[in-house]
Amino acid sequence: MRLDTRILDATERYADAVALVSGPHRVTYAQFGAQVRKLAEEIRAAGPRSVAAIVPVSNRPGDYVAQVAAWHAGLVVVPVHRGTPAARLAAIAAQTGARLLVGQDVPAAWSGPVEHAGEAAQVHPVGTGPSATPAPLDSDQALVVFTSGSTAQPKGVVLSHAAFIGKLATIATVLPFPAGSTTLQVLQPHFSFGQWTSLLTLLSGATLLLRERFDTGDVLRTLVESDVARIAVVPTMARMLLRDAPAEGTGGSRPAPLWICGGEVLPPAVGEGLGRLLPGSRIADVYGLSESCTSDFIVPPQEYDKAAGTIGRPSPNVTAAVVDEHRQPVPPGEVGELALHTPYLMTGYLGDAAATAAAVRDGWLYTGDLGRLRADGRVELAGRSKTLISRGGIKLSPLEIENAYAGCPGCAEVIAVGVPDAVFGERVHLLIVPDRAAGPAARLTAERMRVWGRGRLEPAKVPDVFHEIREIPLGQTGKTDRRAARQLVLHPEAGRVHRIR
Known part of the structure; x- marks a missing residue:
């Protein structure tokens, strides 16, 4: 029940298939597996050892190699964007107890807190002082994803290998990612949405077509000219695509993609616009939190027309309730806090047992989001109880x-x-x-x-x-x-x- 083991199994099963594409660079599954194993050996030999490793990401093929290699070396991965300021990076290293940074092209701005060994190096010492291991980090954990909360500093959400694998398997029963298909990835993998869409692609023997930055012209051309089966976007990206689309239409004869929309509810008008942008498009809308490995509600494409504007019904193995301030269920149609019960919950907030206990009680995650239950069993969000x-x-x-x-x-x-x-x-x-x-x-x-x-x-x-x-x-x-x-x-x-x- 480890993500690196599952992905390395996929590199053998789909050895000749293409795993990663970035510009002219193509990496087969066999090459991907070999690069992961080689880098994992370098990590084990590097020291100083710590439970966690920081992995800088910006949707380059080497970012995915570094992440899986860190897992294979027994480390918890802390993905951070390459644009992260040096001061914030140092704070993340101190908060996670990370003593290693794994990845290429370390930003020059990181030269202070990161004692890197040159541009070609892949494993770098990071941080200062003795390596401490904050609870609840251990070798069973896969990720620390930083997510903003109602506090001044982002919370570190600790996710286990078992929980993330379980949620990915659940998502695949509703949104299959067939082997040989292509995911156009414009989301960054330090974002939970980018993580699960990337990992499910690689576990399935499909191809990740990577983009370091979101450019509407490039995305529209790629969707028209390439065989893209799916693209994951937040509604902002969809609005930008609709804004910049040519007035005469996109043209092209390629099959339209599946749009997987998340991060916030997709407004019905935007969903309708995507259908007009590329006729034949299918739309899926997902809702979930990092704390529950994402995608606790999924509106599948065959239900989108009926469910547009809602977050749909709970995913398999997820039970939802709308509760009042006493955490008692409210009648359908009334607004209350959305609570979730699922086996795929976070292990906890990094170094913050009190915040963990406040968010999760008796196996229920209290999301802080307000919603109402409709008569058809679907849920509508009604705002946020937090100040995000x-x-x-x-x-x-x-x-x-x-x-x-x-x-x-x-x-x-x-x-x-x-x-x-x-x-x-x-x-x-x-x-x-x-x-x-x-x-x-x-x-x-x-x-x-x-x-x-x-x-x-x-x-x-x-x-x-x-x-x-x-x-x-x-x-x-x-x-x-x-x-x-x-x-x-x-x-x-x-x-x-x-x-x-």
């Missing part, structure tokens, strides 16, 4: 963003809010109370604010828009009123907010 910002299907913590700007010269106070956006669902707006005592060098400009954010946050978390305000809005109890802050941005005509250029 959903930008492009990626959940962001406003507290993390605010903490990153707390020491920025010229900023006395800041508050981050999500504001509705036609393409991204929400965009991140940062409202800033300026430090009146700061000198001219601390003048607030959008570019300076972006540069500050890029040095401290992952790319998707850097605010999109910056505003100047006189004071942070407070509620009746004296606490920060995020809803009021959001209204300031939505109604700038009141003159209480000014956009920073």
